[in-house]
Amino acid sequence: MSALSAKISGRSARWRAASGTGVEERRVLPRPLRRAVRFTVSLAAGRVHVPRHVGTASVFAFLGAVGLYGMSVGGHTEVVAQSVTASAGFAIEDVRVSGNEQTSEIDILQLLGLDGATSVVALDIEAARKKLAELPWVESAEVRKVYPKTIEVMLKERQAFGIWQHGEELSLIERNGKIIAPLRDSKFATLPLFVGRDAETAAASFEQELAGWPELKSRIRAYVRVAGRRWDLHLDTGVVVKLPEENIGKALAVLSRFEAQQGVLDRDIAAVDLRLSDRTTVQLTGGALDRRKEALEARTKALKKAGVAS
Template identity: 80%
Template sequence: MSALSGQSSVGFKGGASRAFPAVEDRRVLPRPLRRIVRFAVSLATGRVHIPRHIGTVSTFAFMGVVGLYGMSVGGHGVVVSQAVTASAGFAIEDVRVSGNDQTSEIDILQLLGLDGTTSLVALDIEAARKKLSDLPWVEYAEVRKVYPKTIEVTLRERKAFGIWQHGDELSLIERNGAIIGPLRDGKFASLPLFVGRDAETRAAAFVEELSGWPELGNRVRAYVRVAGRRWDLHLDNGVVLKLPEQGVQNALSVLSRLEAEQGLLERDIAAVDLRLDDRTTIQLSQGALDRRNEVLELRSKALKKAGVRS
């Protein structure tokens, strides 16, 4: 019995080894590869249905992707997108501009490059706003799309405060002294004229200081900054008022008193020097000086004659 039992045990082990060799030697594919293999087998056996013309569609799709990539690399994407969206009915046909007093609509259209074929979809709003903000008169610009074919441009323009003469050049300036641009026409001729170095930055403060003397301010035709320290006022009748560096209000009070008592500014004078606190110097005009010299000469002759006779 023990011999039979031993043989039977040995025979079972040998039989098991021969019956299941694949369990020990088989290699298992990773799960993603198994799915691919199963799909390939199904495709080969006809169990997967392929729609008609899928090859043609795939070819055109591949060519489209390659074309888009090529346009992107070559920098032609914007041009193509402009052409496609414009032809689809999004070409800009109406531009509404508001807030432009000094800026012409023609300049706006040219700057934005709107030629009737520009696409509203492809228009870069931020780039357009920056371009408009670079115009001389524009302080702030806003651009808005109104589909399908309209853009709205809203401007806030700078305000001209005066004219600044520096050398031979004339420039329009804001109240804070910032230069708007060169003076190109006469429609701003009524603005006050400021002349000299740093006159543009000191102009508003000095005009404010002069606001308490409106009758005098209305007669000023030019504010001349002298050596970056003080002002000369050129009046409408040619008289020059030389103001001090300090104590401008006291000097104007003296001038106002002389004008009230003697009508000083209506006389034949060239300048009034108010720079010194203790005295006021009057400079006669050339004509008045010549007449004065003639009178003095006649008086001298008369005195000589009177001395001889005596």
């Protein structure tokens, strides 16, 4: 009977402890912390065997972690990585460039910052590609690592279509009218010259329209855009052909007929005006006009003399 009473009393005590009535609440650590505390106590009591040199390794690991953190915060990670990997035999010693006709290899090396200590491992391929794409002639670029010491650079360059004169500036342009770079030498002197506002954007379509007139096209030295609406053609003989805004093909057919019948473009004239559909106007040069006046005056005098003599 006393044993049964003790058991009931024990259950009542545990129930009171669980319900928090009359007994202080027990504080129990979470399971992961309990394991950590038991391990710490065992380590301090000497019940856990510690291998030799663990302390030294721990110190070096701690110092390494601190060093890495410091490099990360100070922004020196890339520099350290470059130095370490370059010293390990991964310094870039060979750069193979292909596809560059207008872009010099010196410009490429300077832009990439290759100074003999740059590492293949630490080189940022995407950043290098973006830098190369900023060069004037480069349309697209690809950079590839060839371990252990080589970098391959493959370029696709833009194609010069013509020369655009805007004010006193001369620029090389693509077929779509985008500027490539300023004109610096006579290497591209054979390209067609387009002059005036909006000439660069309208150049390709107009040049294509002249494809059916190869003889005339071969004699053109400059395409001059007038008021952003029409074109004047400056020929190698100095003659200016003034074209209309519309029906350019019809005007060129008239010019071709005149040239075939009278060789008008090789005569001493300043301009051929084709802007009006119902007439063609020819402007003489100053010298030709003077000679024509002299000829008319001589003819008039001759007629007068002939009339007096009669």
